[in-house]
Amino acid sequence: MSGPVLRPGQTVVRREIMRGEPWIAIPQVCVQDDGDLLVTYTPGGTPLAYPASGTFPVGEHPWKLAGSTAWRGHGRLELHWTGVEHSLFLFWSGPERTFQGWYLNLEDAPRRTAIGFDTLDHELDVWWAADAETYEFKDVVEFEETGPARYPGRMDAIRAEGARIARLLDAGDLWWDKAWADWTPDPSWRPRDVPPGWESVPYEGR
Template sequence: MNRFEPGAVVALRYITRADSTVGMSWPARVVADTDALVALWIPAGAEYRAWHRPPGEPRRLVPTRWRRETLRLMFPGAAHSVWCSWEDPGRRFRMYYVNFEEPFRRTAIGFDTNDHALDIVVWPDFRWEWKDLDEFEALVASGVFTPDFARAVRAEAGGVITAIERRAAPFDGGWVGWQPPAEWTVPELPAGWDTVPPAPWERRLWAYRPDRGR
């Protein structure tokens, strides 16, 4: 499949664990698409789709506004991405955010993955802390995540922590001063974001119990 040119608008989609359907989805502009890195820009105010469950009703995807400018760095074959984020005033660098997730797959309109619940927050002074560790451990304990998969996620996290503590790329400050081109506008989800067939992860049955959770 062809690579996307810088500035192209793509859809980044989470594909649900239970039934391999399209879930949360974001519009993004492509910063880089190479053998080593896919970088996607999601500005504050971009309209994405997030899960919402009204009382007594099934959950559904609803339009929601993204809160903080984010540059999402994804590495081919890796089971995590690193998000650089900025906030006002003055576009201050806020943090690195490590999101453990399925290795991404390409589609005609962008990239598919899914979240593994576990995250690491890395502050500008390189202090780091777990986020949602309890949720991850609950998914393991309940059998949604298989034991082998849980060990693989923990091993991935160990490698990331080593990179953080060594201040290795991308935690070396190389992206902190990045800015989008002035002519880039806020992207919108491209046509087909909810109809283009998902690209499921080939190791899904190794990792998840399909009958438990999303």
């Protein structure tokens, strides 16, 4: 994941690039960046940005179609590794900010940009609830239905990444620090905005 190392507290724009076009942008906060592991946080209330125009070969982003304009709840923590085709999401809920579990989100390995990084969600996910003995795959049917159009020629590779994750988990091999479950955000961090012109920032295609 080449590019300048980001500073804690710096705004990081997560963009998804779908079939050669920006699809959605989420302005996040840099928690940690060592050049290999990039950790970002999306505060509750963060605005979700969608491109004003495009050809949208597979349709506009589902969240836009559902009318979603901002991130809700306690926020989302994301761990991204250089060259790895998934990230790890952490969620909390309720007045006590109770940890909910580990969400392995299959997606493009992060590609640095001038405003943050680009990726693309692959629909297929692995969820391990905090109170569960094991994990489960999520959105399998949706992936099989939408994948051929969204990720042409990449379906087998995405399935293989899901299988690789399952093998590691079955072997008890956790590649992240479980202490992240106890992480709390800096109380001064507020929702960020995407910078003007975010749609035209150059990107590296897949």
